[in-house]
Amino acid sequence: MNAKVSQVLNDMKSLDYCCHRIIELNEEIEVINNRKLGLSHNGPSLTDEQSRSMLPMPSYQHQYQSPVALMEVATQMESEINYYRRRINECRLIELLDIRDQNILFDLYIFRMNQWDVAEKYGYSRKGLWKHIRTEIGKLLK
Numbered sequence: 001m002n003a004k005v006s007q008v009l010n011d012m013k014s015l016d017y018c019c020h021r022i023i024e025l026n027e028e029i030e031v032i033n034n035r036k037l038g039l040s041h042n043g044p045s046l047t048d049e050q051s052r053s054m055l056p057m058p059s060y061q062h063q064y065q066s067p068v069a070l071m072e073v074a075t076q077m078e079s080e081i082n083y084y085r086r087r088i089n090e091c092r093l094i095e096l097l098d099i100r101d102q103n104i105l106f107d108l109y110i111f112r113m114n115q116w117d118v119a120e121k122y123g124y125s126r127k128g129l130w131k132h133i134r135t136e137i138g139k140l141l142k
Contacts, residue, residue, distance in 0.1 A: 005137045011091050012109040018084040025077045025084075032074045036067055093140055101136050104129065 094105060104122055107113045113121075119129040 001138055001141065002134075004141050005134050008091070008093060008137050008141070009133075011087065012094065012105055015088060015091055015109060016112075018087050022081055022084050025081050029074050029077050032070050032077075036070050036074075093137075096140055097136055101133065104133060 094102060097105070100122070104118060107118045107121070108115065115126050115129070119126045122129065124132060
């Protein structure tokens with residue numbers, strides 16, 4: 001049971017990273033979509049031989065200029081976004097806690113307050129704070 005409680009607390013630690021990573025990936029997907037469809041998209045470039053040919057076959061000089069390659073990169077980023085969303089949803093267990101305990105966890109992991117300050121704010125010693133949080137999460141996991 002202690003390992004499950006530790007896993008929940010570790011998931012809370014990674015929430016901030018997951019949220020920032022989702023925002024970064026969404027921005028990168030927006031750039032890729034602009035490259036595919038926007039004004040800055042690169043058309044196929046022809047070599048001198050291809051331009052002299054009767055039936056020129058366009059080739060892409062860089063792997064990320066091809067629309068198919070750009071779609072593949074966007075798909076990989078979307079799957080990574082889904083992974084981070086699943087990790088965030090694993091922390092929904094925290095919603096079942098008392099509002100005071102939720103605020104303690106938010107102060108510790110979202111707002112990155114010092115443990116000593118959080119313990120003083122809610123009237124605990126530092127060890128008492130962790131003992132209380134671990135027992136409350138343990139009750140939820142039973």
